[in-house]
Amino acid sequence: MSQTATDQRATKKDWLGLAVLVVPILVVSMDMSVLYLALPFMTADLEPTGNQTLWILDIYGFLLAGLLITMGSLGDRIGRRTLLMIGAVVFGAASLAATFSTSPEMLLVARALLGIGGATIAPSTLSLIRNMFHDPTQRKEAIGLWTAGFAGGAAVGPVIGGVLLEHFWWGSVFLINIPIMVVLFVAAPLLVPEFKDTDPGRFDPISVVLAISSMLSIVFAIKHGAQEGIDLAAAVSAVAGLALGAVFVLRQRRAANPLIDVTLFAERAFSAAVVVQFLVIFAMTGFSLFASQYLQLVVGLGPLEAGLWLLVPAVAAAAGAVLAPTLSKVIRTGTIIAGGLLSIAIGCMAMAFVNADSGLPLLLTGMAVLTFGIGAASTLNSDIVLTAAAPEKAGAASALSETGAELGGAVGIAILGTIGSTVYRHRMDDAIPAQTPAEIADPARETIGGAVAVADYLPEPFASQLTAVANSSFIDGFTLASGASAVLMAVSAVTVFVLLRRQTASVR
Known part of the structure; x- marks a missing residue:
């Protein structure tokens, strides 16, 4: 069924349907982080090689x-609810396989299937919200709750993972996905209406291959470059990805029935919104990586306690997501989004002053200010993306936004992680005496985790001295990355304010 936008207000059934849509996105968000907690236990059990682990x-x-792009377009063709239910089956089955994996190869295949299933969920849920909530104010509120669910998943993932790992085996972190996907599969046909493009035109498999190949090549180049440095493999992959992407765009411009409508980027608001989505996830993923290491390796908290403290920025993100639609009634949307980026900049600047003695208050304050801005900006930003496209093309439009987010996450970890690790290694090279045995110096120079592990086998006072130097080196990298991000986000806030200064509440 294809439905045009009207001023019809959502019913109680629509709000119940929203609850069904928020639950799977929470799980997808959880799965992005939960394996990091289980990693030490998984590697001890399955004994994967270093390459297999990566x-x-x-x-x-x-x-x-x-x-994401392919699945967004596919949902527009076969039905977004149908695609969501197919994804639930794939995600649930893959979770079961991951739970009981007996070899690295089995877990690798299960994780691949989880990625395929996850790619159906984000664009399907967001585009269904576009079709279910026609009133602009209600739609923003619905997107705010969706954003809060995504932020909540990222936060409670470490908490739930910590609880499970304290009582069960490492595979249990995937087990929680299964009942949630069963509930989604049963409840979606009852509470979520079906929507699809009634005239999608001929399917273009060549565009699908180009889209997938381009994105995989670019993401591989970013991740490989962050882990191994910019070598021939990273350069070739990046060039190939950009070339394939250019061919894809040219094909979409000429096709009678394109996979995505690239003319959307001619709208300044839409282009700015995709860039904003990139920036907010860039900030969130980059600093989540630093924060978890700071809490566990510098402050010395356990996984569960660290996860509980990370609920503070998660609550701030949810508050920003829920408050933004209300503020948009009296303040222009573009101003709020720019304000969200400015909030991220302030949070980054606060974290630039974190040190070994500042403890939790300054870190959590900075993270909370940062995530509040992320929640506010993401909510209204998603509304701009969804209303830029016709309702029957909402799946492809939301997929473009989510693709920007995924690239932001990859680039955030790559750039901010590289800044942090480069500063850390430089400081440790200067601090570790030249006569230190290689079996101690090498792992300590690589990561703060390696330094902490080595310190456990050293007598005092050498253990305390090594830990203090490693903590100081890690914090130097963290604060430099924070300061650089603060400048980037402040400049972005001004730029977005100029581009979106006339952007008001959506009416489509």
Whole structure:
């Protein structure tokens, strides 16, 4: 059924349907972080090689990013609810396989299937919200709750993972996905209406191959460059990805029935919104990586306690997401989005002053200010993306936004992580005496985790001295990355304010 936008207000059934749509996005968000907690236990049990471990971690994000555009367009064709239910089956089955994996290869395949299933969920849920909530104010509120669910998943993932790992085996972190996907599969036909494009035109498999190949190549180049440095493999992959992307765009411009409508980027608001989505996820993923390491390795908290403290920025993100639609009634949308980016900049600047003695208050304050801005900006930003396209093309439009987010996450970890690790290694090279045995110096120079592990085997006072130097080096990298991000986000806030200064509440 294709439905045009009207001023019809949502019913109680629509709001119940929204609850059904928020639950799976919470799970997808959880799965992005939960494996990091289980990693030490998984590696001890399955004994993967270093290369297998990296692929087990990365394959989920690779396929999620690579398939978003294709899945968004596919949902417009076969029905967004239908695609969502197919994704629920794939995600649930893959979770079951991951739970009981007995080899690295089995877990790798399961994680790949989780990425494929996850790629169906984000564009389907967001585009269904576009079709279910026609009133602009209600739609913003619905998107705010969706955004809060995504932020909540990222926050409660470590908490739930910590609880499960304290009582069960490592595979249990995937087990929670299964009952949630069963509920989605049963409840969606009852509470979520079906929507699809009634005249999608001929399907173009060549465009699908180009879209997937381009995204996978670009994401691989970013991640490989962050882990191994910019070598021939990263350069070739980046060039190939950009070339394939250019061919894809040219084909979409000439096709009678394109996979995505690239003319959307001619609208200044839409282009700015995709860039904003890139920036907010850039900030969120980059600093989530630093924050978890700071809490566990510098402050010395356990995984569960660290996860509980990270609920503070999650609550701030949810508050920003819920408050933004209300503010948009009296303040221009573009101003609020720019204000959200400015809030991110202020949060980054606060974290630039974190040190070994400042403890939790300054870090959590900075993270809370940062995530409040992310919640506010993301909510209204998603509304701009969804209303830029016709209702029957909302799936492809939301997929473009989510693709920007996935790239933002990959680039955030790559750039901010590289800044942090480069400063850390430089400081440690200067601090570790030249006569230190290689079996101690090498792992300590690489990561703060390696330094902490080595310190456990050293006598005092050498252990305390190594830990203090490693903490100081890590914090130097963290604060430099924070300061650089603060400048980037402040400049972006001004730019977005200029581009979207006339953007008001959506009316489509």
